[in-house]
Amino acid sequence: MGDDFDFNYIKYLRAKEHVDDRVLYGPAWERLGDWLAESLSDGRSAGGAMSxxxxxxxxxxxxxxxxxxxxxxxxxxxxxxxxVSTWRPLEYVLVDVKRANLEEAVNRCSAWARAPVADDAAVEMWRVDGRTGDSGDLRNDIHGATCMHRAMTGAPTADRVVASAHLQLPVHRTLWQVHLQAWHGDACQYCAATPAQAHVLIAAAFFDLFLVDATAVPADDTALLASVLHCCLQALRSGGLFYFPIHYNGITGFEPTLPDAATCTPERQLLERFHATMGAGTRGRSGDALRRLLAEWQGTHRPCRVRLLETGRSDWRVVPSAEGGEYASPADAYFLRCILFLIASTCRATAKSEADMRGVDSWYRQRLAAVDDGVLAYTAENVDMLGVLERTPD
Ligand SMILES: C[S@@+](CC[C@H](N)C(=O)[O-])C[C@H]1O[C@@H](n2cnc3c(N)ncnc32)[C@H](O)[C@@H]1O
Incomplete structure (x- = not known):
């Protein structure tokens, strides 16, 4: 395989951030921002105390x-x-099973505070001393999550807060207070232990991870997704918003088309194999699966009642620049290499013979060369959803 490719998860997430920036479904994103800004504007209660x-x-x-x-x-x-003269503080809790991600997330604060829009925000940070314990397994990183459901109960304890930051951001003559906290562990565990506390629940490119149970084979592979979704919605108050962008929909395309070659496994077959690892029934269509579940829960009381406000596409599109031969940014090229690496390593892991393995490698090498030449175009279908939790889960 392309052994010289150094897959770095944080670098992948940085590159993905650029790609996501371009494609988020605007109406859902705008509505989330409006809703939050309106909620934050209610800075004083009737009695004059800070809300x-x-x-x-x-x-x-x-x-x-x-x-x-x-x-x-x-x-x-x-x-x-x-x-508005007084703004409510924002408490933003980050939860992830990978400690290194959280450290990166909080460390970015200082650099961000120097951005023009931050207007010289003041930042204070606290960090708990590093401990290791993250998985180094690529499939677990991008594609699967084995930790969820292992521990569905138990309170989030202080030692699991790996870092926090306090930002004071100038808004006219006041300083808006933002408290960022990074909690290391399983999302379901956190949500079960903090019921009905969040006004907004965000899960970006997250529920894709739960179409397949690593330890069991459910007859319906949305059963795990339903139980994880139900568990996570517990964290939200009635009337709170959920925002679930960038959920993959099982459709990927590359251009230009590869010429048929005896040594190379056909791309269509590889993509089918790749999607099959994401659930026998759903085949990677997690966006649709999630939307269907939420649609089923509209107007019903069980397991909870939700209302979808906005649903729309956020398809990834990474194409060479108009002149060709390169991409708009090195992040685009890195992102493409990561996607190719993920598909190739998944197909290698399920290869049935040496010849099959060589066919995968040959495809991978050709597609990597197309990225090096700045000619590969890539699209992947994603879905974004914004909704309101009308009644908390039973
Ligand atoms: C595809 S990434 C998306 C990251 C980020 N939301 C974004 O859109 O850039 C999925 C993230 O979920 C984290 N993750 C996987 N299983 C998890 C679990 N059970 N609880 C909390 N985080 C989990 C991974 O470590 C990874 O950072």
Missing amino acids: EPVRVLDIGCGIGSVFYRLLPVLLRKMRARED
């Missing part, structure tokens, strides 16, 4: 991409409101 913080929980947060994308949007919306 409680707005709580956002971001599960499977990676390196905090949604947080850093959201802050400038909120600042812009808040700075447009001359009529």
Whole structure:
């Protein structure tokens, strides 16, 4: 295989962040920002006391991409409101099973505070001394999560908070307080232990991980997804918003088409094999599976009642620049190499013979060469969803 490719998960998430930035479904993203800005504007209760913080929980947060994308949007919306004199604090909790992701997420604060939009925000950070314990398994990183459901109960304890930061951001004549906390562990465990506390639940490119149970083979491979979704929604208050962007829909395309060659496994076959590892029935269509579940839970009381507000596509599209021969940024090229690496390593892991293995490697080498030449175009179908939890889970 392309043994010289150095897959680095944090670098992958950085590259993915750039690709996501371009494609998020606008109406859902705008509505989330408007809803949050409006909630934050309610800075004083009738008695004059400071209102409680707005709580956002971001599960499977990676390196905090949604947080850093959201802050400038909120600042812009808040700075447009001359009529508000006191803003509610924002409490933003990041949850991830990979400690290194969380450390990266919190460490980004200082650099972010120097961005023009931050307007010289003040930042204070705390870190708990590093311990290892992350999985180094690529499939677990990108594609599967073995930890969920191992521990569905148990309170989040303070030693699992690996880092936190306090930002003070200038909004007109006031300082808006933002508390960022990074909790290391399983999202379901966190949600079960903090019921009905979050005003907003965010899960980006997260539920894709739960179409297949690593330890069991459910007859219906959305059963695990349903139970994880139900578990995570517990964290949300009635009337709170959930935002689930970038859920893959089992469709990938590459261009230009590869010429048929006896030595190379046909791309269509490889993609079918790749998708088959994401669930026998759903074949990677997690966006549709998630949307169907949420649609089923609309208007019913069990297991909880939700209402979908916005649903739309956020297809990844990474194409060479107009002149060809290169990509708009090195992040695009790195992202493509990661996607090819993931498909090739998944297909290698399920190869039935040496010849099959060589066929996968031959495909991989040709597609990598197309990235090096700046000619490979890639698209993948994703879905974003925004909704409201009308009644908390039973
Ligand atoms: C595809 S990444 C998405 C990261 C981020 N939300 C984004 O969109 O850039 C999935 C993330 O979920 C994390 N993860 C996997 N299983 C998890 C679990 N059971 N609980 C919490 N986080 C989990 C992974 O470590 C990874 O950071």
